[in-house]
Structures are given as structure tokens and as C-alpha cells.
Amino acid sequence: MVQGRTFGKLQRLCATIVGLVFLLAGIFKIFDPVGAGLVLEEYFRLVHLDFLLPVAKPLAVAVALFESLLGAALISGIRRVAVAFVTTVLLGFFTLLTLALAIFNPNIDCGCFGEVVHLTHLQSLLKNVVLMALSLFAFYPYRNLGTNKVRKDISFSIAAVLLAGFLVYSWLNIPMVDFTAFAPGSELIVSQDDVEGDEEYSSVFVYEKNGQQGVFTLDNLPDSTWTFIRTETVHFNRTDVSDAKIALPFxxxxxxxxxxxxxxxxxxxxxxxxxxRVRGEVWVNIADAIQGAQDAGFRPLLLVNSSREAMEGLPSIIPDAREKISGCTYYADRKLLLTLNRANGGATWFSDGQLIRKFNVRSLPDGEYFLSRSGDDPAEEMLDYSTKGRLQFEGFILNVSAILLLL
Known part of the structure; x- marks a missing residue:
């Protein structure tokens, strides 16, 4: 009897581990629908299903939501037999897919965890083999898997509502945390060689706690008990540079x-x-943001995936908006612009080549915002923006996990 209970607990532990992986994999894709859609587009092109490209984004998000709900079901332990069959079938498909990727090694990202974690094809295959082994131990022979407590139906329902709400929020906004190359704190490399010699410059952040000051980088910021003091620029030999540098060619x-x-x-x-696909009122908002930035002393740049002739022929741009954007319009690659800002018409603030923050197309800043920030240290804005988004994202994951595990 004791051995049977111990074995049952081990099975539930394995099911929970598999569930956590599914939950996180789904959330990591839900929070960035555009990125998930780009990954699915690569798969469609790989197997010559280009006619499915228009539905790549909604389909990717639907699959991600299904993954996260399946993970929530595994953790909470509801409908155990049905969930066990679905999990095994899905893992079998993923294992065969990653086996094919490992053999043929195409130049695409597996997209298992979105932009948050990047795995090689071999690593993806090994991950799926381990998950398959855990699931077989947890479920085989797919009977007498026990039943869940009634409260677990409630915890799953709450988690499902939170995940659905998170999907809606993510669909309408840019990601809370940026895991692309164009993350806050990244620095631009330009084609012109404006820096002589082998010197490179980077920013560090000085914080204070209990009268003691410490120097931190953006990837290693202190907790909230520390107080931000100032930013300092340090220089070092170019051969020693390990910080992320990004190119924005246009x-x-x-x-x-x-x-x-x-x-x-x-x-x-x-x-x-x-x-x-940009509506007329959005062009008006873009033009107003550009005008407001210019009035506040910022240099506005409009980067479009188009040509001059195509832009001049767009009927959705009203004359007043066209006049405001005409002197600052430049041209760039579509995928580059998607990586820079997930919103079609979103804005990104750079200060001396360092990325400070991003704005969604639905909340473009106005002239008053730029005037209020023109005399401030941009690094403080960057830290506040990055920290707020990271805490919100981590808080959501912890809350959903706690509801499923503890309720």
C-alpha cells in the first residue's frame, strides 16, 4: 500500500513537471503573438505551405493557448485519462518533428519557447525525448490514474480565464518583456565608422543602499531595496566587448x-x-507623435517596409499627416521592423544609439510626454520601463503557477 502511494506520487510529480513545461512554453509564445506567428511562418515556408501564411499568427496563438491549457490541466490533474492521451500524442508529434529538424538541420528556430529560450534542433529533440519518458512513466498504462479533488476544477478554471485574458492583452499590446535583439539597453552599430581606434563605450548604473553604492549592468540589476543614483559611461577595448550590439539598417x-x-x-x-494595413486615424496619430517629438527636440524617423512610390499612392494617409511625415520617411526590411517593434506603427526611443523604451501603436506618446522627458536621464526611464515589464510578466507566471499548485 505504501509503495503504491509512493509510486502514485512519483507519477503525479512527473505529470506536473511535464505540465509546467507545457504551461511555460505556451505562455512564452502567448505573450508575443507576432513572434510566435513568425516562427510558424518559417515552418510553413519550409514545407511549402505558403498559402497558410496569412493565418500563421492566429494559428500560432491558438496552439500556444492550447499548450498552456494542457499544461494547466496536467498540473491540476483534471480529466487525467483524456489529458494523458492528448499529452502523449502531442509529445509524439513534437518528438518526430524535432527528430526531422535534427536530421535535416534547416536554418530555422524550433520556437519551442518563443523568443525567451532558444534551443538547437538537437537540444529540442532531447527535451522532447525526456518529456516523453516522463509522460510514459506518469500515465502508462493509461488507466487507474486517479481523480482530482473538486477544488482543482476551480483552480484550472481560474487559470484558464487568466491565460485567455493574458492572450487578449498580448494581442493588443507589445510584449511586457523584450527578448529580441532590440531589447532596452541594446546599443546601435552604425555603418559609418565614427569612432576612431579600438574604443567602445557602454553604460553602467549606479545604485545606493544603506549608504553604499554599487555599479550594475542592465542584465544584473539590484532588487527594489536599492535606489537608482546615476548612469556612467565606461570605455574599454573593442576586443573585450561582450555586450549585445544591434544594427538598424535603413x-x-x-x-x-x-x-x-x-x-x-x-x-x-x-x-x-x-x-x-494602417488605417487613416493611425497615420494621424503617427504624424502627431512625429510632430510632437520634433517640437521637443527629438529627431523623428519613420521606417516603413515599402517604397517611395507605394507610400505616395497610399490613400489612407490624409494630406495633413503626409506633410508631417514626408521629411523623415525612410525604408527598411519587414522582418527587421517586426523585430524592432512588434506593433505595426509602434515607436521606439533611442538615446545616443541606446534603446530606451518602446511604445505600442495604440499608445503613441505626444509632445507633452517628450517635453517632460527631454531634461531627464534616459537611463532612468529605461530601467523603470524594463523593471516594470519584467515584474508584471514574472508576477503573472508565478500567480498562475501558484493557483494551479497550491489551490
Missing amino acids: HDSLGVSMDHLAADGNVLVVSVYDPA
Whole structure:
């Protein structure tokens, strides 16, 4: 009897581990619908199903939601036999898929955990083999798996509502945390060699606690008990640079590279990766944000995935908005603009080439915002923006996990 209970607990532990992986994998894709859609687009192109590209984003999000709900069901232990069969079938499919990827090694990301964790094809295969082994131990022979307590139906329902709400929020907004190359704190590399010699510069952040000061990088910030004091710029030999550097290539209508414009002073970059899908009122908001940034001393740049002729022929841009954007419009690659800002018409603030923060297309800043920030230290804005998003994201994951595990 005791051995039977111990074995049952081990089975539940294995099921919970598999569930946590599914839950996190789903959440990591839900919070970035555009990124999940890009991964699925690569799979469709790989197997020559290009006609499915228009539905890649909603389909990717639907699959991610299903993954997270399946993970929640595994953790809570509801409908155990049905959930066990579905889990095994899904893991079998993923194992075969990653086996094919490991054999043929195409140049695509497996997308298992979205942008948060990147695995090689071999690592993805090993991950799925381990999960399959855990699931077989937890479920085989798919009978007498026990029943859940009634409260677990409630905890699953609460988690499902939270996950659905999180999906809606993520669909309407840019990700809370940026795991792309264009994350806050990243620094631009420009095509022009403006820096002589082998010197590189980077920012560090000085915090204070109990009268003692400490120096931190963006990847190693202290907890909330520390107080931000100032930013310092340090220089070192170029061969010692390990910080992430990013390139933002764009050009004018004649094809001349103009990327140096984004690396000097305060710059607001509005990125539009699909101009034809931007409505007239959004163009008005974009034009107003550009005008407000310019009035506050920022350099506004509008980067579009288009051509001059196509932009001039867009009927959705009213004359007044066209006049405001005409002098700052440049052209860039679609995937680059998608990586820079997930919103079609979103904005990104750079200060001397360092990415400070991003804005969603539905909440573009106005002139008053820029005037209020023009005299502040941009690094403090960057830290506040990054920390707030990270705490919200981590808090959501912890709350959902706690509801499933503890309720």
C-alpha cells in the first residue's frame, strides 16, 4: 500500500513537471503573438505551405493557448485519462518533428519557447525525448490514474480565464518583456565608422543602499531595496566587448544608407512593417507623435517596409499627416521592423544609439510626454520601463503557477 502511494506520487510529480513545461512554453509564445506567428511562418515556408501564411499568427496563438491549457490541466490533474492521451500524442508529434529538424538541420528556430529560450534542433529533440519518458512513466498504462479533488476544477478554471485574458492583452499590446535583439539597453552599430581606434563605450548604473553604492549592468540589476543614483559611461577595448550590439539598417528613397541618424541624440523611430494595413486615424496619430517629438527636440524617423512610390499612392494617409511625415520617411526590411517593434506603427526611443523604451501603436506618446522627458536621464526611464515589464510578466507566471499548485 505504501509503495503504491509512493509510486502514485512519483507519477503525479512527473505529470506536473511535464505540465509546467507545457504551461511555460505556451505562455512564452502567448505573450508575443507576432513572434510566435513568425516562427510558424518559417515552418510553413519550409514545407511549402505558403498559402497558410496569412493565418500563421492566429494559428500560432491558438496552439500556444492550447499548450498552456494542457499544461494547466496536467498540473491540476483534471480529466487525467483524456489529458494523458492528448499529452502523449502531442509529445509524439513534437518528438518526430524535432527528430526531422535534427536530421535535416534547416536554418530555422524550433520556437519551442518563443523568443525567451532558444534551443538547437538537437537540444529540442532531447527535451522532447525526456518529456516523453516522463509522460510514459506518469500515465502508462493509461488507466487507474486517479481523480482530482473538486477544488482543482476551480483552480484550472481560474487559470484558464487568466491565460485567455493574458492572450487578449498580448494581442493588443507589445510584449511586457523584450527578448529580441532590440531589447532596452541594446546599443546601435552604425555603418559609418565614427569612432576612431579600438574604443567602445557602454553604460553602467549606479545604485545606493544603506549608504553604499554599487555599479550594475542592465542584465544584473539590484532588487527594489536599492535606489537608482546615476548612469556612467565606461570605455574599454573593442576586443573585450561582450555586450549585445544591434544594427538598424535603413535607407532613403535613393538607396543611400542613413542608419547613422538613429544613433545621434534623442531619436524616435516609428516603424511600420505593413503600411497598407494602417488605417487613416493611425497615420494621424503617427504624424502627431512625429510632430510632437520634433517640437521637443527629438529627431523623428519613420521606417516603413515599402517604397517611395507605394507610400505616395497610399490613400489612407490624409494630406495633413503626409506633410508631417514626408521629411523623415525612410525604408527598411519587414522582418527587421517586426523585430524592432512588434506593433505595426509602434515607436521606439533611442538615446545616443541606446534603446530606451518602446511604445505600442495604440499608445503613441505626444509632445507633452517628450517635453517632460527631454531634461531627464534616459537611463532612468529605461530601467523603470524594463523593471516594470519584467515584474508584471514574472508576477503573472508565478500567480498562475501558484493557483494551479497550491489551490
